[in-house]
Amino acid sequence: MLPAELAVVFRRLRTQAVLLVLAAIPVALCVALRLSGGGPEAGEGPRFLDQVTHNGVFAALAGLTVTLPIFLPLGAAVVAGDAIAGEASLGTLRYLLVRPAGRTRLLLVKGLTVAIFCVVAALTVAFAGLIAGAALFPIGAVTTLSGTTVSLGAGTVRALGAALVVGLSLLGLAAIGLFISTLTDAPVGAIAATVAIVIICGVVDTVPQLHALHPWLLTHWWLAFGDLLRTPVRWTDVQRDLVLQLGYVVVFGTAAWARFTTKDVLA
Amino acid sequence: MPTPTEAARVGSDAAGSVPYAIEIEGLSKRFGAATVVDDLTLSVPSGSVFGFLGPNGSGKTTTIRMMLGLVRPTAGSVAVLGRAMPQASLSVLPHVGALVEGPAFYPWLSGRRNLGRIDAAGPDGRRADRSARIENALERVGLTAAGDKRYRAYSLGMRQRLAIAATLLRPRRLLVLDEPANGLDPQGTREIRHLVRELAADGTTVFLSSHLLAEVEQVCTHVAVIHLGRLMAQGPLAELGDAGYVKLRVETHDAPLAVAVLTRMGLGSPAVEGSAVVAVLNGHEPDECCRELVLAGVGVRSLTTLRPSLEDTFVALTGEGFDVAG
Numbered sequence: 064m065l066p067a068e069l070a071v072v073f074r075r076l077r078t079q080a081v082l083l084v085l086a087a088i089p090v091a092l093c094v095a096l097r098l099s100g101g102g103p104e105a106g107e108g109p110r111f112l113d114q115v116t117h118n119g120v121f122a123a124l125a126g127l128t129v130t131l132p133i134f135l136p137l138g139a140a141v142v143a144g145d146a147i148a149g150e151a152s153l154g155t156l157r158y159l160l161v162r163p164a165g166r167t168r169l170l171l172v173k174g175l176t177v178a179i180f181c182v183v184a185a186l187t188v189a190f191a192g193l194i195a196g197a198a199l200f201p202i203g204a205v206t207t208l209s210g211t212t213v214s215l216g217a218g219t220v221r222a223l224g225a226a227l228v229v230g231l232s233l234l235g236l237a238a239i240g241l242f243i244s245t246l247t248d249a250p251v252g253a254i255a256a257t258v259a260i261v262i263i264c265g266v267v268d269t270v271p272q273l274h275a276l277h278p279w280l281l282t283h284w285w286l287a288f289g290d291l292l293r294t295p296v297r298w299t300d301v302q303r304d305l306v307l308q309l310g311y312v313v314v315f316g317t318a319a320w321a322r323f324t325t326k327d328v329l330a
Numbered sequence: 331m332p333t334p335t336e337a338a339r340v341g342s343d344a345a346g347s348v349p350y351a352i353e354i355e356g357l358s359k360r361f362g363a364a365t366v367v368d369d370l371t372l373s374v375p376s377g378s379v380f381g382f383l384g385p386n387g388s389g390k391t392t393t394i395r396m397m398l399g400l401v402r403p404t405a406g407s408v409a410v411l412g413r414a415m416p417q418a419s420l421s422v423l424p425h426v427g428a429l430v431e432g433p434a435f436y437p438w439l440s441g442r443r444n445l446g447r448i449d450a451a452g453p454d455g456r457r458a459d460r461s462a463r464i465e466n467a468l469e470r471v472g473l474t475a476a477g478d479k480r481y482r483a484y485s486l487g488m489r490q491r492l493a494i495a496a497t498l499l500r501p502r503r504l505l506v507l508d509e510p511a512n513g514l515d516p517q518g519t520r521e522i523r524h525l526v527r528e529l530a531a532d533g534t535t536v537f538l539s540s541h542l543l544a545e546v547e548q549v550c551t552h553v554a555v556i557h558l559g560r561l562m563a564q565g566p567l568a569e570l571g572d573a574g575y576v577k578l579r580v581e582t583h584d585a586p587l588a589v590a591v592l593t594r595m596g597l598g599s600p601a602v603e604g605s606a607v608v609a610v611l612n613g614h615e616p617d618e619c620c621r622e623l624v625l626a627g628v629g630v631r632s633l634t635t636l637r638p639s640l641e642d643t644f645v646a647l648t649g650e651g652f653d654v655a656g
Binding site: 064066067070071074075076153154155157158159160161162163164165169325327328329 | 395398399400401402419428430432433435436437447450451452496
């Protein structure tokens with residue numbers, strides 16, 4: 064059933080448009096840098112952007128930095144919020160359940176599909192950045208944040224590793240979106256509510272008085288992916304991020320299951 | 331997932347070994363304060379073509395949703411193919427094809443791909459045979475040529491056909507069709523009727539919910555009527571029509587005399603309609619009435635019995651008027 068579900072999601076024009084926009088962002092970034100004839104001063108602008116003109120590999124990382132606050136979570140929210148509510152609003156949910164797909168199995172397949180989308184979305188940004196960076200700027204051995212140099216191959220692997228970490232960082236949000244999706248038959252509502260969660264986390268994260276909450280916020284460790292560009296790789300924050308995401312997945316995945324397996328399907 | 335043996339067991343309870351394909355007892359569903367289905371008891375004999383009639387908002391679709399495990403009953407029980415729903419959904423539903431509240435597919439996929447998606451979503455049948463199943467189902471509803479069009483571009487009738495094709499993807503023991511003729515042209519309606527008869531001949535029980543009384547009258551062997559969530563009547567089609575309302579119509583010049591004779595015999599509410607007298611038979615035999623009339627000297631020009639149409643019965647049970655039940 065998973066391949067069929069993936070086909071339904073990835074054959075959809077909306078999904079393709081989201082991925083296209085995500086790919087366009089690092090490309091546009093590279094084109095802008097190239098046309099303006101030089102990058103920002105060191106340390107200015109979004110992280111990694113100042114490095115792109117020296118080494119195209121950094122376009123992947125700059126792309127991730129730029130898309131992480133809004134575009135990537137938006138994409139995840141669209142697919143996750145639509146997962147159950149979208150089937151309900153089309154009416155296809157009743158036919159899947161009568162088939163019978165099995166409620167637990169259907170939810171599991173939906174969750175896996177959303178997770179795969181999150182990783183694909185982050186990798187799309189990274190690959191588009193790598194290709195545009197290589198086309199418009201010199202590429203070569205990568206100078207890490209610690210000042211040491213690793214080979215081009217190793218640097219590329221680290222950039223893709225960073226994309227994978229970013230993709231996995233979206234899973235907590237995906238689980239919340241999936242849960243909200245089981246509460247309503249209106250996909251737009253579920254998507255909007257999921258996006259609102261991201262915004263709320265972002266706001267709370269900037270209020271110093273709430274700093275006790277900060278380490279538990281969905282979005283707090285998202286930028287830790289940059290630590291993959293240190294030598295040796297600093298795993299502490301990445302690990303915190305992934306463990307936190309796992310926690311959200313368990314809590315909201317269970318809530319989604321409890322809700323979905325008992326609800327009356329009237330749509 | 332049902333274990334293969336479990337699903338196989340439901341499958342091998344060959345048609346007939348369960349006397350009733352659907353058994354509903356004391357079924358109720360309340361949404362908040364509204365009682366949508368109220369203490370409904372219904373038995374659908376295996377092998378029958380069962381017409382489920384009721385005005386809009388009478389609880390037909392909610393009943394069907396409870397039969398299919400989509401909605402949990404507030405009280406009462408539903409057994410499908412001998413097993414309790416919704417608990418046995420995963421082992422029962424592979425043997426049930428259902429069209430519920432109109433077609434629903436992904437607009438951005440073709441008809442073929444939509445059927446593939448449904449086929450892949452559940453158990454039974456090898457993946458290698460999938461395209462054969464899909465082609466066969468498309469052919470049975472006449473959609474082979476339009477199979478690669480996107481669902482978005484389908485007309486209402488084509489959508490309905492595709493939904494029926496989805497119920498035919500594998501052999502079924504029970505087919506639940508909710509308003510199958512909706513949106514179909516007369517030709518399509520005829521095809522559905524033909525299809526239902528064909529399936530019934532193969533031993534499939536067909537549960538047909540409809541407000542098209544003529545359709546039900548033509549294909550169904552049994553009928554149930556519900557109104558405001560309550561069962562008004564159920565039984566074999568012939569018996570339902572006979573429920574005390576068969577009338578005798580006598581054409582004669584001696585109307586007053588005929589009325590007197592029929593009243594003496596005990597026929598109900600005799601009335602003169604033009605050159606004829608009409609009275610409710612109340613269990614009397616027509617030939618007996620004819621003899622009495624002739625013996626009394628009434629000149630009988632013609633004598634016929636009038637059976638109420640299903641529509642008469644339906645209106646008698648559910649009331650006149652256009653008001654949708656709230």
